[in-house]
Amino acid sequence: MSGYFDHIAPIRYEGPDSNNPLAFKFYDPKKMVMGKTIEEHLRVAVCYWHNFCWDGADVFGGGTFGRPWLSGANNHQAAEAKLDAAFDFFDRLGQPFFCFHDTDVMAEAQTPKEHVENFAEIVDKTEAKMANSKTKLLWGTANMFSHPRYMAGASTNPNPDVVEFCALQVKHCLEATHRLDGSGYVLWGGREGYDTILNTDVRHEMDQLGRFVSMVVEHKHKIGFKGDIWIEPKPHEPTKHQYDRDVATVYGFLKTYGLEKEVGVNIEPNHATLAGHNFEHEVEMANAFGIFGSIDFNRGDPQNGWDTDQFPNDLRENTMALYYILKGGGFKNGGANFDAKVRRQSCDAEDLFHAHIGGMDLLARAFINAAELIKTEKLSSFVDNRYAGWTSGMGAKMMAGEASLDDMAEAAFNKDVSPAPLSGRQEYLENIVTQYTK
Ligand code: XLS
Ligand code: NI
Ligand code: NI
Numbered sequence: 001m002s003g004y005f006d007h008i009a010p011i012r013y014e015g016p017d018s019n020n021p022l023a024f025k026f027y028d029p030k031k032m033v034m035g036k037t038i039e040e041h042l043r044v045a046v047c048y049w050h051n052f053c054w055d056g057a058d059v060f061g062g063g064t065f066g067r068p069w070l071s072g073a074n075n076h077q078a079a080e081a082k083l084d085a086a087f088d089f090f091d092r093l094g095q096p097f098f099c100f101h102d103t104d105v106m107a108e109a110q111t112p113k114e115h116v117e118n119f120a121e122i123v124d125k126t127e128a129k130m131a132n133s134k135t136k137l138l139w140g141t142a143n144m145f146s147h148p149r150y151m152a153g154a155s156t157n158p159n160p161d162v163v164e165f166c167a168l169q170v171k172h173c174l175e176a177t178h179r180l181d182g183s184g185y186v187l188w189g190g191r192e193g194y195d196t197i198l199n200t201d202v203r204h205e206m207d208q209l210g211r212f213v214s215m216v217v218e219h220k221h222k223i224g225f226k227g228d229i230w231i232e233p234k235p236h237e238p239t240k241h242q243y244d245r246d247v248a249t250v251y252g253f254l255k256t257y258g259l260e261k262e263v264g265v266n267i268e269p270n271h272a273t274l275a276g277h278n279f280e281h282e283v284e285m286a287n288a289f290g291i292f293g294s295i296d297f298n299r300g301d302p303q304n305g306w307d308t309d310q311f312p313n314d315l316r317e318n319t320m321a322l323y324y325i326l327k328g329g330g331f332k333n334g335g336a337n338f339d340a341k342v343r344r345q346s347c348d349a350e351d352l353f354h355a356h357i358g359g360m361d362l363l364a365r366a367f368i369n370a371a372e373l374i375k376t377e378k379l380s381s382f383v384d385n386r387y388a389g390w391t392s393g394m395g396a397k398m399m400a401g402e403a404s405l406d407d408m409a410e411a412a413f414n415k416d417v418s419p420a421p422l423s424g425r426q427e428y429l430e431n432i433v434t435q436y437t438k
Contacts, residue, residue: 002085004068005349010092011357022353027364029094033371034326038364043183043335045097045138048104050309050341051352052086058344065347074108079122083129090135093356097138099186099337102173103146112168123176130180138335139184139230139266139294140177142169145191145238155212156192156205156243163208170216178225183333184294185225186266187213188232193239209243210257217262228333230266230293233282235275237307246275247285254291264293266334269321270300270307280320287328294334295325297363298341309339311359315366316437322363322370327380336363365438373436379429386422 014023029039055063055070063070069081083105090098106122109115130136144154144166152158155166170187177185192209194200213231220229231254235245244250247265254260265286269279286292297318298309312318325331340355373379389395394411397403403411 002069002081002088004085005088005092008092008349008353011094011353022350022357024357024364025361026368027357027360031364033368034374038367039096041330041367042360042363043097043138043331044095044360044363045099045335045337046086046090046093046095046135046356047337047339048086048098048100050339051089052082053104054341056344056347064344076107076118076121079105079107079118080125083122083125087129087133087135089352091133093353094134095356095360096134097136097183097335097337099137099139099141101141101143102169102176103143112165115168116172119172119176123179127180137177137180137182138337139186139227140173140180140182141186141188142166142173144169145188150191152191153193153205153239154189154191156189156194156209158201158205163212166212167215171219174216174219174225175223177227178223182227183335184228184230184266185216185220186230186232186294187216188234188266189242189244190234190238192244193236193242195240206243206253206256210253210259213259213263214257217259228264228293229262230264230334232266232268232271232296233275234268234271234307237274246272246277247282247289247291251285251289251291260289260291264291264334266294266296267292268296268298268307269312269317270298270309271296273300273302274305274307278320279317280324283321283324283328287324292325292328292334294331295321295336297336297338297359309341310343311338311340311355312362312366313358315362315369316433318362318366319369319373319437320433322366323373323379326367326370326374338363369436369438373433376432376436378432382425382429 008022012023013028014020016025018025027038029037031038033041055067056065057063069078069085072078102119105126107118109118144150149162149165155163157163174185217229231244231250233244233246233250234242236242243253247267250265251260254263267282267286272279272282283292297312299312299314301308338359340359342351342355390399394403394408398408
């Protein structure tokens, strides 16, 4: 036990009238909605990185948090102390899953051999911890962006030696994810892009990425990993132009390299907004192409142009997103993680709990709203009705490939009038969402 969280009692559901800041008001894990519990629907995961690996440093100043396990060198003892603290936190919060980057959990390595050894050592210890905890692994991922070797790209680096190192990291991290019974494996491409076209062979880099992701898929099948592989789209930051800009771009990439049946997406709302989309747009694009996987439910700051990774607190935005997630069938192997990056002044153990309790409460509320919206069918029946014309006549013929441009033009010509405008009823539909956002 780390001792760091000793003054915090396990978090319980106390209901909406509770004034206890360290209790759930809406996240009642055993509440049944649409045939499953809230816990089973949302599959909440706590992430390692911002919570247990970040000391509060920003580009202008050093750490503010004083987490004991981060106070010295990142050696084996520190990695173990961090593991103790993380599982102590998980056991008190009671969420079902966690997720990690390889470098989050392990002692820092100087050589490739040390990387493999240090990671293997902590994976053994994590496995032992998991045996005594209810917390399971949602997904693992390799950090291929922090180390200076990745400054010019990870698998899209012009230097194949760097890409070999990526293979080393991903091989071991995917195998560890498999061994720890993870449901998914994430590839976030923060350095998979370019800063200036002047030094970049874009097509070559895209082909590298295509081949690299294919190798990851081949390895998944070779080792018998049954979980999913997800790319996490983001338009920029840290790299100016990232190749996995948004869901539609990722789909185009997957299709180009024949990976669309093998790889899905891990959508992050703040990445969506950075790409100029709203959250539900990205969810529905993924549903439309059959690549929906998991969600990193982080909110951004509407006045900032960067990724703040804060816990979700916008009820309407998340009601909308969960509506489209549910409409697509809900989470399967995926789940809900939110990075819950607390602000730099939030330097106490309590602050980590407030962020996670707030995020889980908000998601539970939004989920119940979304389930009600599904049940009323007010939105879906409107949409079905709007497209009803395609089930018969020329519309059906066109979609079945049985009408040519000539046929359609002739049908239009034979009608004496041009089609009358039909209201899209946006205000009416928005009011329904407002009515169900509670
Ligand atoms: C950064 C990403 C990152 C991924 C995991 O913007 O959100 O934290 O989720 O590598
Ligand atoms: Ni993310
Ligand atoms: Ni992010």
